[in-house]
Amino acid sequence: MKVVGITTQQEVYVGSKDRNFRINEFLIIMDEYQGDLMGEVVEAKTYNRYIPLNINGDLVDSSVLESLKAIGYNVDEDTIYIAKVRLLNEAQYPIETGSDVRVPRFKEVKNLMVKSTKEEGLVLGAIKNTDQMEKDMDEEFKKLLYLFEDGQLIPQKGIPFIFDLKSMHQYPHIGVFGGSGSGKSFGLRVVLEELMKLNIPTIILDPHFEMDFSESQDYMPEEEKEDFNERFKCLQVGYHVGVRFEELNPQDLKNLLDASSPLTDAMNNVVDILFKKNDSFQSFHDRLKMLSEAQEEGSPDKIRRRIEEATTEAERDGWKRRKELYETYDKICPYSSVRGIFWRLKRLENEGIFSNDIHEIEEGLKMGKLIVIQGSTRMLQVFSTYLLNNLYHRRRDFKDAEYKHTTADYFPPFIIVTDEAHNFAPKGYDSPSKSILKEISQEGRKYGVFLILATQRPTLLDETITAQLNTKFIFRTVRASDIQTIKEETDITEEEARRLPYLQSGDVFISSATMGRTIYVRIRASKTTSPHTMNPFDELLNYSQEREEKFYRLVKDKLPINDSQILFTLTEIEKESGEVLNMDQFKEKLENLVLKGKIEKVTTPFGDMYK
Amino acid sequence: MYEISKELKEKVTQLNSTLVDKYKDFFNMDSIQLRDFIDKNVGEIVEIKKLTKDELTKCSEKGGIVGVDGSKNRVGGAYPHYVEIFQGLAKSTLHKEKPIFKADFYTPLYLEGERELLKKFEEEENKEEAIRDYKLSGIEVEVALEAVEKFSPYAIMMDGSLIRYDIECFDKWIELRKKCEERGIILIGVIKDIKTSIIGQSLVEQNNLNTKEFLYDREILYGLLGYGEMIRVEDSMTKKSKEGFTSIFMRSSKAPNIIGMDILDSQREYLDEMARLVFSLTPSSSRGVPLWLDIVDSQVKVSDKMMRSLLERYLDRQVLEKFFISERDKRIL
Numbered sequence A: 001m002k003v004v005g006i007t008t009q010q011e012v013y014v015g016s017k018d019r020n021f022r023i024n025e026f027l028i029i030m031d032e033y034q035g036d037l038m039g040e041v042v043e044a045k046t047y048n049r050y051i052p053l054n055i056n057g058d059l060v061d062s063s064v065l066e067s068l069k070a071i072g073y074n075v076d077e078d079t080i081y082i083a084k085v086r087l088l089n090e091a092q093y094p095i096e097t098g099s100d101v102r103v104p105r106f107k108e109v110k111n112l113m114v115k116s117t118k119e120e121g122l123v124l125g126a127i128k129n130t131d132q133m134e135k136d137m138d139e140e141f142k143k144l145l146y147l148f149e150d151g152q153l154i155p156q157k158g159i160p161f162i163f164d165l166k167s168m169h170q171y172p173h174i175g176v177f178g179g180s181g182s183g184k185s186f187g188l189r190v191v192l193e194e195l196m197k198l199n200i201p202t203i204i205l206d207p208h209f210e211m212d213f214s215e216s217q218d219y220m221p222e223e224e225k226e227d228f229n230e231r232f233k234c235l236q237v238g239y240h241v242g243v244r245f246e247e248l249n250p251q252d253l254k255n256l257l258d259a260s261s262p263l264t265d266a267m268n269n270v271v272d273i274l275f276k277k278n279d280s281f282q283s284f285h286d287r288l289k290m291l292s293e294a295q296e297e298g299s300p301d302k303i304r305r306r307i308e309e310a311t312t313e314a315e316r317d318g319w320k321r322r323k324e325l326y327e328t329y330d331k332i333c334p335y336s337s338v339r340g341i342f343w344r345l346k347r348l349e350n351e352g353i354f355s356n357d358i359h360e361i362e363e364g365l366k367m368g369k370l371i372v373i374q375g376s377t378r379m380l381q382v383f384s385t386y387l388l389n390n391l392y393h394r395r396r397d398f399k400d401a402e403y404k405h406t407t408a409d410y411f412p413p414f415i416i417v418t419d420e421a422h423n424f425a426p427k428g429y430d431s432p433s434k435s436i437l438k439e440i441s442q443e444g445r446k447y448g449v450f451l452i453l454a455t456q457r458p459t460l461l462d463e464t465i466t467a468q469l470n471t472k473f474i475f476r477t478v479r480a481s482d483i484q485t486i487k488e489e490t491d492i493t494e495e496e497a498r499r500l501p502y503l504q505s506g507d508v509f510i511s512s513a514t515m516g517r518t519i520y521v522r523i524r525a526s527k528t529t530s531p532h533t534m535n536p537f538d539e540l541l542n543y544s545q546e547r548e549e550k551f552y553r554l555v556k557d558k559l560p561i562n563d564s565q566i567l568f569t570l571t572e573i574e575k576e577s578g579e580v581l582n583m584d585q586f587k588e589k590l591e592n593l594v595l596k597g598k599i600e601k602v603t604t605p606f607g608d609m610y611k
Numbered sequence B: 001m002y003e004i005s006k007e008l009k010e011k012v013t014q015l016n017s018t019l020v021d022k023y024k025d026f027f028n029m030d031s032i033q034l035r036d037f038i039d040k041n042v043g044e045i046v047e048i049k050k051l052t053k054d055e056l057t058k059c060s061e062k063g064g065i066v067g068v069d070g071s072k073n074r075v076g077g078a079y080p081h082y083v084e085i086f087q088g089l090a091k092s093t094l095h096k097e098k099p100i101f102k103a104d105f106y107t108p109l110y111l112e113g114e115r116e117l118l119k120k121f122e123e124e125e126n127k128e129e130a131i132r133d134y135k136l137s138g139i140e141v142e143v144a145l146e147a148v149e150k151f152s153p154y155a156i157m158m159d160g161s162l163i164r165y166d167i168e169c170f171d172k173w174i175e176l177r178k179k180c181e182e183r184g185i186i187l188i189g190v191i192k193d194i195k196t197s198i199i200g201q202s203l204v205e206q207n208n209l210n211t212k213e214f215l216y217d218r219e220i221l222y223g224l225l226g227y228g229e230m231i232r233v234e235d236s237m238t239k240k241s242k243e244g245f246t247s248i249f250m251r252s253s254k255a256p257n258i259i260g261m262d263i264l265d266s267q268r269e270y271l272d273e274m275a276r277l278v279f280s281l282t283p284s285s286s287r288g289v290p291l292w293l294d295i296v297d298s299q300v301k302v303s304d305k306m307m308r309s310l311l312e313r314y315l316d317r318q319v320l321e322k323f324f325i326s327e328r329d330k331r332i333l
Helices: A062-070 A106-113 A165-169 A184-197 A250-260 A265-274 A281-297 A300-309 A313-329 A335-350 A359-366 A377-404 A432-447 A463-468 A480-489 A494-502 A536-556 A563-577 A583-595 B006-022 B031-042 B053-061 B108-120 B127-151 B162-168 B170-183 B198-205 B217-221 B265-280 B291-300 B304-314 B317-324
Strands: A002-004 A011-016 A026-031 A035-047 A080-087 A100-102 A122-127 A146-149 A152-155 A160-163 A174-177 A202-206 A232-236 A370-374 A414-418 A449-455 A471-474 A507-512 A517-523 A601-604 A607-610 B045-047 B065-076 B082-092 B100-106 B155-159 B186-191 B229-232 B245-250 B259-264
Touching: A002 A100, A011 A026, A026 A080, A026 A106, A035 A106, A062 B053, A062 B265, A062 B291, A122 A184, A160 A507, A174 A184, A174 A480, A184 A202, A184 A370, A184 A414, A184 A449, A184 A517, A202 A359, A202 A377, A232 A359, A250 A265, A250 A335, A250 A377, A250 A432, A265 A281, A265 A335, A281 A300, A281 A313, A281 A335, A300 A313, A359 A370, A359 A377, A370 A377, A377 A414, A377 A432, A377 A449, A432 A449, A432 A463, A449 A463, A463 A480, A471 A480, A480 A494, A536 A563, A536 A583, A563 A583, A563 A607, A583 A601, A583 A607, B031 B045, B031 B198, B053 B265, B065 B127, B065 B291, B065 B304, B065 B317, B082 B127, B082 B291, B082 B304, B082 B317, B100 B127, B108 B127, B127 B155, B127 B162, B127 B170, B155 B265, B155 B291, B162 B170, B162 B186, B162 B245, B162 B259, B170 B186, B170 B259, B170 B265, B186 B265, B198 B217, B245 B265, B259 B265, B304 B317
Parallel strands: A174 A449, A174 A471, A202 A370, A202 A414, A232 A370, A414 A449, B065 B155, B155 B186
Antiparallel strands: A002 A011, A011 A080, A026 A035, A026 A100, A035 A080, A122 A160, A122 A517, A146 A152, A471 A507, A507 A517, A601 A607, B045 B229, B065 B082, B082 B100, B186 B259, B229 B245, B245 B259
């Protein structure tokens, strides 16, 4: 390999007669005057001057090439390989043309590629096209992971990519971008597995109910399987966890109600006036309800009449209270706003938000677990606003107390992970969860609270937040506008951006401030599997086969069945299994079995017979 | 700005009508009749097949094929301020890492070095041209000779007619010819651009065509043969020009033009085999030249750029400027 053609201080072409190049491969240029210089292949080409692409000129057909080969001359051997190599650091002078080029040894690239150890960092995958440096790689970096390629598991190939978790203190927050099917969720899963391994307290908002780590991948060899059951906990909003109403302050409550659907100024006002300290859900709910009922009556006279007409003591007291409320609040709380708040409150209650608290989450985090919060996107929006505010401030209070030399309860640093992040922090309009995410993205670093935000649409993610994501994992992206955003937000090169639509699922460009450049990585095989991996069409097939099988078992003993006997058979089946079928359904199912060849249909003088 | 002058247009139109008029008999000739005539009077038209893989492998086992080509290039202005460089290459299909290169130059500024040749071509009308031709042909024959010694190939394929070597550098040619005949190395020449007029001559002689001037084979055969057809020219026809060679014409590619091939008389038994070899090595969609010769050609070629950088690098600046840079070279428009 030699440097050929015109060179510059930044880029050179390297030619070789016998070795093909790969993109993102590292090469060392041995410049006679400037010493060894490291470069990365950014473009690879091959060329054979005897087989040119010349549409108007001679075109060499394969029979001639075969003939030449037969008389001893192989044209293929005249193929030359050319690589465009970009130097990692600009040279002082243009590179000497004709300099020799060689493949680096592991120790020469170690500092560039490996920034952490498997004990301290996240082992996320293998750096692509580094397998030629594997030979003299330190033992501690070998056999750390498996890769999944072309439908099968293969051992580690190349230098491992170990994400330096500690560097997040300087360069906080990670963005994970990529279209559907690009391996984004899969990459997120691997990140989470690694976080669990290191016992890092983590919260993940999971609108897809897919972040379950209890099942191991079938393909993993037995000794590599790992049990994560003790390290994570799935909690559903409204079922396992919720908001403790008594702990809400007026702002929290407004946030919650607002998340349900946006509040008007008048509604905000109503909350401020009607929500009292130490209110329970019930007391606040009753106050709203009574006031609105009183307002429905319309005037103090009408309410007075209600009191007079009351038949029981309780009813009378109730109307008296309504009257008081009416007299105190009617002027300042318009009826429509009171109703609005009331309905929003009801809606939240129906969803179960107020039925529980976040105690379990706090405890889990303190134990270094991964807490998976599941719920519909809307529920998560509502709940996360409250939850993240709460947890972030707990951590913040603790740290602030530490600085101020006062005491506060210990609360650990933690990481917040979410898929579909553009739903939680959208660009262009306000959403309650956005303000807290924005705050964390800007200040979280100081308090040890970090974000990992995954989205298919980086363009739709709030820009202030995107700007704070110091590390970006970029999976296959097809949409031009998203590629544009990625180009603006990362140090990805023009060549790399052009490759984005063609990346294989699970291949990722990692643009990281720690590394100072983009690294091309193959994400490792995950140890656990998502509950959603079954193909829906397989599922359909399984389901119909199962049903068929079940029906066959039911009728098997009753064969042969005559047309005339069907009614009788039906009642029998109903008695035995409780399955109720009508004549037509039953016959259709029998016909189906005939089609599948499981039973036979014979025409007899007494009608059809199935046997 | 680049308008074509009216007169120029008229002149070209005139040329067209003159040629059409002059050759109208020829253009009107029936191609079937013409083929028939050739078949009967010049040589039979036969269809040939490409060599099979086994036959090709045999070629390789017996020593492979050597391709020989030469190239010349000239820098400078009018006489005597120019230098011409010659380069010859023999390349074996088997020993691809050992090409045999030879080079020479000629410049009227240094005739002292050419005393011998000047004497040799004393009789020639155009001495200078004869010397230059001698040098180029000679160099090609020399590399071929060296290839005979070094590689002892099955066959040598020269770029251009064998007759040319006979005419231009007879002494060296005879040596090559003798050596090949002694060692049983087949020697052929492949002619990309045929300049003979065998058929035209014969047409006129037999009174089939009513012109005074000869037509060249090139225009007569254009498009006349089918892909893979060749004419084995009867010896009686070629003898008129030069003795000792047997020739064929062949359409070796889909392009309508015809190439020629000649072989030593003494080796005529290999004529068909060699024709088939040439056919096998020619891409069907090319101009009709065997790929092997194209490969050799591309490696021996002294391009303008190469020539310039060569002189700029190895001639003193003043030598170059004083002798070989013409006014034309400095023109930039």
